[in-house]
Amino acid sequence: GLVLLVIGCPCALGIATPIAFITAASRAAREGLLVRDPAAFELLGIARTIVFDKTGTLTAGRPSVASIEPEAGWSEETVIGIAAEAEHGIEHPIARAIVAAAGEPDTSGGGTRDGRRAWAMDDHGREIVVQTDDGGVSDTATRLRVSIDGRTIGRIALEDRERPEAAAVIEALRSRGLNVLLATGDARGPARHLARTLGIRADEIFAHYSPEQKLELVRRSVGPVVFVGDGINDAPAMA
Incomplete structure (x- = not known):
């Protein structure tokens, strides 16, 4: 033998x-x-929990601007243009959608994004922040609040569609006895809307999560844990 x-x-x-x-x-x-460490194949065979990112992982990752809601005294063009200054130069689906809607901003600088928000200093030394704005659990769009030096100047709504194969993948994972979680920097409304579409329960949704919180979720979940993401914001949880 x-x-x-x-x-x-x-x-x-x-x-x-x-x-x-x-x-x-x-x-x-x-x-x-692309597999960095072949030992990952062994861990896949004994994994207990799969944690999914949302944008670009379970969704197509091609959001588009659905609406712009400026505050009094501001125009749609100005709000989207200022938001583009904070999102300029960032490789993230939300950033690409904002810049595509506004056109390339007239600035030599670039912004920084940590998953839930992007920020930059404009040519006048003002801090521009674009961050997730929770529009409520019934809101199906990703809503962003745009502010200058802490003052809100408007909101932007983005829409993205789920990947056609996402529901079948999650069902297949569940049939193998795996726990499936959704961790996203997006607001609760769009996260719950996507989760219902894909068959993910409310207690398996973790919205408004920063990269550091995603890492903590991986550490406290039943392991071994597989994290599935697509961006640099997911790097801590995937390391």
């Missing part, structure tokens, strides 16, 4: 293991997955 095989040809088993890893990594690459 196996004992005789190990005694008779131990080198063959030593060669077979890396070949299996290489074959799996090659297959994953053809599916668009």
